[in-house]
Amino acid sequence: MTAAPILSVREAARHYRSGDSIVKALDGVSLDVNAGELVAILGPSGSGKSTLLLIAGLLEPPTEGEVRIRGTLVSKAGEELGRLRDFRRRNIGFVFQKANLIPFLTASENVALAMEIDDVPARDARRHAERLLAGLGLGHRAGNRPTKLSGGEQQRVAIARALANDPTLILADEPTAALDGARGRQVIALFRQIADTRGAGIVVVTHDPRSLDLFDRTIELTDGRVIGERSGPVRIPAR
Numbered sequence: 001m002t003a004a005p006i007l008s009v010r011e012a013a014r015h016y017r018s019g020d021s022i023v024k025a026l027d028g029v030s031l032d033v034n035a036g037e038l039v040a041i042l043g044p045s046g047s048g049k050s051t052l053l054l055i056a057g058l059l060e061p062p063t064e065g066e067v068r069i070r071g072t073l074v075s076k077a078g079e080e081l082g083r084l085r086d087f088r089r090r091n092i093g094f095v096f097q098k099a100n101l102i103p104f105l106t107a108s109e110n111v112a113l114a115m116e117i118d119d120v121p122a123r124d125a126r127r128h129a130e131r132l133l134a135g136l137g138l139g140h141r142a143g144n145r146p147t148k149l150s151g152g153e154q155q156r157v158a159i160a161r162a163l164a165n166d167p168t169l170i171l172a173d174e175p176t177a178a179l180d181g182a183r184g185r186q187v188i189a190l191f192r193q194i195a196d197t198r199g200a201g202i203v204v205v206t207h208d209p210r211s212l213d214l215f216d217r218t219i220e221l222t223d224g225r226v227i228g229e230r231s232g233p234v235r236i237p238a239r
């Protein structure tokens with residue numbers, strides 16, 4: 001028997017009313033992501049990339065369509081998502097363009113907090129946070145506050161925080177936008193490693209063509225619809 005995809009979005013639409021007109025932010029998009037897969041979402045500004053992540057991440061309900069996580073129907077049109085808060089915290093890790101760390105907490109406290117909210121005892125949470133940070137090459141930074149960290153380091157702390165509850169699905173919205181090319185690639189390489197070693201399904205919205213060779217698949221959106229899908233890593237020709 002083949003396992004159900006980690007994430008399955010079916011015919012998802014999200015329409016917003018804007019004055020007298022309707023904005024079709026998403027207009028019938030389907031997407032499956034399997035364990036260990038790293039998928040890129042590409043598309044021009046306003047094409048619906050963030051909306052797709054919000055729906056996949058159970059932060060917004062679709063206006064039409066449904067979302068399954070590991071085969072279980074969790075979100076569909078018109079359903080309230082408040083009841084899924086715990087489910088979301090345990091199963092889905094989010095990484096955003098800005099790291100959004102809490103400025104008065106150290107790196108390890110920021111990561112530990114994600115576990116303490118989930119009732120992990122503080123000492124265990126701190127120990128696990130330090131292990132995660134060390135695994136991301138930040139062991140020496142665990143005691144630093146965010147202002148003492150570079151942009152790339154802050155983003156790695158945010159990734160450690162997203163990994164804290166060992167999610168099966170990780171959703172990242174332009175996580176490398178604030179980073180230079182080399183640091184951006186390091187972040188995507190980290191996602192590649194996490195997909196390979198933990199079997200997480202990972203979806204990354206990106207504008208950066210330079211790291212596309214690290215992805216298993218790219219999906220291109222325009223005007224809320226999928227206009228292209230490519231399997232297999234994109235090989236970037238040497239210049």
Ligand SMILES: Nc1ncnc2c1ncn2[C@@H]1O[C@H](COP(=O)(O)OP(=O)(O)OP(=O)(O)O)[C@@H](O)[C@H]1O
Nearest residue numbers: 016023024025043044045046047048049050051052
């Ligand atoms: N809450 C909202 N109310 C009304 N319109 C919205 C809302 N959220 C998004 N939209 C519209 O839906 C469309 C898709 O937005 P979305 O943020 O998903 O695009 P995006 O591809 O992520 O863009 P960007 O690359 O600029 O972040 C846009 O036209 C946007 O203005």
